[in-house]
Amino acid sequence: MNQYLNSYSGNKKGIVLSLDAAIAVVIVSIIVIIATTYITKSNNDYTSRMQLVKLGNDMVAVLDYGGALNTLNSDVISSKMNNILPIGYNMKIRIETNSSRIVETIGIIPEDRYVFAGRRLFVITNSTDTSYAKARFWIWNK
Amino acid sequence: MKKGILLSLGLTLVALIILGLAVLIYNDSSKNIERFNTLSLFERLNAEYLSAEKGISRIFNVNSNVNLSLNGFNITIQDAIPNNYTNLKDKLMLFRDYAGDNFANTKITLSDTTNSIKFTVNPHLINYTQIPSNKKIIINYNKLNFLGLNFNFNTGNSTVGTIAWQEFDGGAFPVSISIANSTGSLIQDSKNIDMTDEWEVRVNGLPGGEGRIKVEFDNDDKEITIENDANILVNSKTEILLNKSDYLSLTDPSTKISVNFSEAKLSKVQNARLLYSYY
Incomplete structure (x- = not known):
């Protein structure tokens, strides 16, 4: 038991x-x-997003200061842009002048990731005329 | 039995700690979204402001007939008396309209649309003004930050002049003036000016009949006036000698740049800098 x-x-x-x-x-x-x-x-990696914001603004500033934007030539702008754009990023620039001329670099803006879009106002000067333009840009991680 | 209960409680505690940390990470991440949104707005605001400022600077360089340069702590302004700023003002107005219409957040405000021009030397608060209709350059100085002034002019027919005004230890300003043309010296003079003195120098005998160039020092109003009363164009070069400072900038007080992000209630309003450097 x-x-x-x-x-x-x-x-x-x-x-x-x-x-x-x-x-x-x-x-x-x-x-x-x-x-x-x-x-x-x-x-969500906000540090990396912030990097995109700063990089995008710096990129167009460098292209403006270097005179590439002033050329209004998409090949020249693309070439300069690709020379200085760090590996791992893609960028697209669209320029519209006050005389409605549009210049655009090649690139498809992705919809499946974060894309930073910014703008820059710039002045195009030559010996005879002064005109105005705005550059809109998009930058994203590859 | 007790051991089992303790083990369960221990495991539950560890799991709750993990959950607590996860919630903390999540909350921090939520704050990061807000931080990112704010920081990226500031970045945009600043980038748009700087691009507008650079645009104004470029318009000024090309259309003003004024050459500005920085040499150490000295600012040099090459101008003409009288100058014609109509083209510059027209171009700035067009730029303002373009920036306002097509660049939604950037608004360039020109508070003064007359054809005079004024620069402010910062942080020294020295003003350089030309009113072409009066054929005058007026320099308002701030004695505390002002080391001196070199003014050179030529009339294009070989009349040249130099006015040098330098501070020395005693607090008074010794001024020397030397003006000559192809026939020889017209004026050669020097004088110490203290805080109460006024001194007027006239250079007569220039082309244009009774034409003259008048230089007036007014220590009460802290003002130097250079007037071209001759019927000719006088090219001028003004060098302003300054004390050391962390930065030096030349701004146009009549051109304000205003960038607004109304949704975020963020804005930046500042006078356009035409020339600047940091030390």
């Missing part, structure tokens, strides 16, 4: 321990899943 009771008590302990372990695993799993969800949601 005692032997039976001992055996029953041992089984009960085992069942309780198993249940306890199972419940603990479930609770831990739920919490880890929730935590992972939170971390995944927050996994």
